[in-house]
Amino acid sequence: MKPSVLIVDDSPAMRAFIRRVLELSGVVMSECYQAADGGEALAVLRRSPVDLVLTDINMPGINGEELVKLIHADEQLNSIPVVVVSTDATEQRVAALLRLGARGYVTKPFHPETLRADLEKVMEAADDRRCRG
Numbered sequence: 001m002k003p004s005v006l007i008v009d010d011s012p013a014m015r016a017f018i019r020r021v022l023e024l025s026g027v028v029m030s031e032c033y034q035a036a037d038g039g040e041a042l043a044v045l046r047r048s049p050v051d052l053v054l055t056d057i058n059m060p061g062i063n064g065e066e067l068v069k070l071i072h073a074d075e076q077l078n079s080i081p082v083v084v085v086s087t088d089a090t091e092q093r094v095a096a097l098l099r100l101g102a103r104g105y106v107t108k109p110f111h112p113e114t115l116r117a118d119l120e121k122v123m124e125a126a127d128d129r130r131c132r133g
């Protein structure tokens with residue numbers, strides 16, 4: 001399956017970089033959407049089917065933490081796995097984000113191989129959840 005992916009980050013350079021790393025890691029995407037903050041991300045999610053969301057935490061407007069919460073609370077969207085991509089990987093922060101509904105956490109800077117392995121795990125787990133209903 002070729003996943004459609006949404007990359008959320010307020011830095012266009014970081015979005016382009018993440019996209020490039022995904023491509024280098026061998027993730028073949030059917031679509032790669034981008035959004036600059038949580039508000040834009042929700043707009044994309046409302047109109048396009050997405051298999052995976054990668055989001056930064058620190059963004060103006062709706063930040064990554066709020067985006068995780070909003071997706072988790074939305075019946076239409078809460079089956080979409082959200083992986084947080086951030087430099088801020090203190091244990092408490094990661095634990096808090098996982099409690100809010102994030103399915104994974106990737107620390108910048110990351111390696112293409114580890115990123116791919118992490119994302120595959122998250123997407124497989126999401127498929128299992130859907131199958132179990």
Ligand SMILES: [Mg+2]
Pocket residue numbers: 009010011056057058059
């Ligand atoms: Mg940021």
